[in-house]
Amino acid sequence: MSHTTILRHWADHVEKEPDAVALATPSGDWTRRRLAAHAAGVRARLADGEGPVLVACAEPAPVIAAILACAATGRTFAPVDTRQPAARWAAVVEDLRPTAVVADRAGRAALAGLRGTYEGTIRFIDAEDARYAEDAECAESTLDTGGAQGPEDAGDTPGAGAAGGAGSGAWRAADRGASGTPDAGYVYFTSGTTGRPKGIRGSLEAVEHFLDWETTEFGIGPGTRVSLLTSPGFDAFLRDTLLPLRAGGSVHAPAPGAVPVGASLAAWLDEQRIEVLHCVPTVFRTLRAAGLTAGSLPALRTVLLAGEPVRPSDVAWWHGLFGDGKTLVNLYGPSETTMTKVYRRLGAEDASAGTVPAGTPMPGVEVRVLAAGQPVTGAIGEIEIHTPFPLRGYLDGRPGGFTGPRSYRTGDLGRLREDGSLEVLGRRDQQIKVNGVRVELGEVEEVLRRHLGVRDVCAAAVAEDGADPALCAYVVADAAVTDEDLRAHATAGLHPGSHPSLYVRLPAIPRTLNGKADRRALPPPSAVRAATADDAPRDGAEAEIAALWCELLHLSAVGRRDSFTLLGGDSLAIARLLDRLRSRFGVDVPLRVFADDPTVAGLAAAVTGGSGR
Structure with a gap:
């Protein structure tokens, strides 16, 4: 190698x-x-x-x-x-x-x-x-x-x-x-x-170890058409581009910054005859609204998911449509050890599991779960990964989770089953994944605290009613500070993937007896944010669009003059919204029309020709 x-x-x-x-x-x-x-x-x-x-x-x-x-x-x-x-x-x-x-x-x-x-x-x-x-x-x-x-x-x-x-x-x-x-x-x-x-x-030797594994494991060869839905700023870009170039295949990319979702994603996969799809589960899940049938996406043969937990319902839906005809794979591995180090081909048994396993190690990789510093099986502990190639650490030279020249403690909690499969059960620190992007809650809080009108803040990943997690910032701020002010401040200091979707105002951040923020005591956003009755959406298209917003933005209610973007709608959420409007109303709402009036009332007028039916 x-x-x-x-x-x-x-x-x-x-x-x-x-x-x-x-x-x-x-x-x-x-x-x-x-x-x-x-x-x-x-x-x-x-x-x-x-x-x-x-x-x-x-x-x-x-x-x-x-x-x-x-x-x-x-x-x-x-x-x-x-x-x-x-x-x-x-x-x-x-x-x-x-x-x-x-x-x-x-x-x-x-x-x-x-x-x-x-x-x-x-x-x-x-x-x-x-x-x-x-x-x-x-x-x-x-x-x-x-x-x-x-x-x-x-x-x-x-x-x-x-x-x-x-x-x-x-x-x-x-x-x-x-x-x-x-x-x-x-x-x-x-x-x-x-x-x-x-x-x-990272090293290209480590990248080659991964590419050699995926090429062999999934039969990537001359002519294989592979998707590129990853920004150049993430290491998965190396996987999505070098894999097909090394194997003699081709890389297929949509327009920069415009990841297709839902029906648009299905149409793009069909048009490009994609055979191997890499994406995060959040994007994969949007295909459920695309009306796929057992005969859909005839060229697609392998879907590899990484960056977020896969749900049993994801496996049940996909396996129910395609059986074993289109391989669904769960991948796990931090950037510090170069992309994936654990994988699992998902089958019918995973559709009814309590937790979908991350899988077993790639060749040459060893995974251990440590409790009190000792390897354990069947018990919860911190996941440690040993690689067959040297790890290069952080640019600033700090050790972080690197415990040896070829080993890294991930900060993830997990459990090894008796059959050797690894379950990933969450984090032991303040790091989370949102839409497959690694987010440090401490970084979000640090940037927001720099706003002169913010007196206290606590960031958290919140998932209500089984929805995908949303990054929420609970803030104690002066009355004059608006959500728009906070969003502008976050945009100036945070990577796009780290922007909070929701801002929830509290009189004080709940704290434990030792003074730390008590995230378990934070109220659900839906219990705090509710539209006033006099601004409630009207019956018909407005009510339907408002319900769609609540689903996409994890809110219990929205007002007819609320802005989708100011409520936390990022580029992926906007793409999902426009795709759902197309499916529900049979109308393509151009992005410029959405940008001119991104409100419930504005979109209702756009899909009904101004009648607001």
């Missing part, structure tokens, strides 16, 4: 079938030839430098090209979500100390405010440089002649000459995977307890 295996496999597929689609996006398809040329162009610009490379791109193609280029030149890469707030950008740049930045238009705009802090010390590489088209032409001529260009032929074309030839010539199997290329790995930033992002260091 070597980190260069990924590049060798990719190079083989580029040479064998250069015109096959490597990446399909709404803005156009990228052949292997074109993607290899783009990666070679970035590689040429990185070849004469050293140090970490920050990758700030919204589109997937330049991110993939930068990852391949960094892997080939022995440079650490750190992809980020371009939608993160300015404060988080500043912390990432300060902690990573990149010597180069690869950015597209969105990344350049996001970094514009920081230019003065790094000007002259960081090399800026334009991910959309038009000259990459010349690299593609070089790649074509290289393929036609079957060899890489020599220096005398390279001219001034970016990506040629010193880089070993542009395009696919730079990705010939004989040229890739040299033993002297170091595994500089990657850094991904996640939430931190102090309100500052925490950099997790």
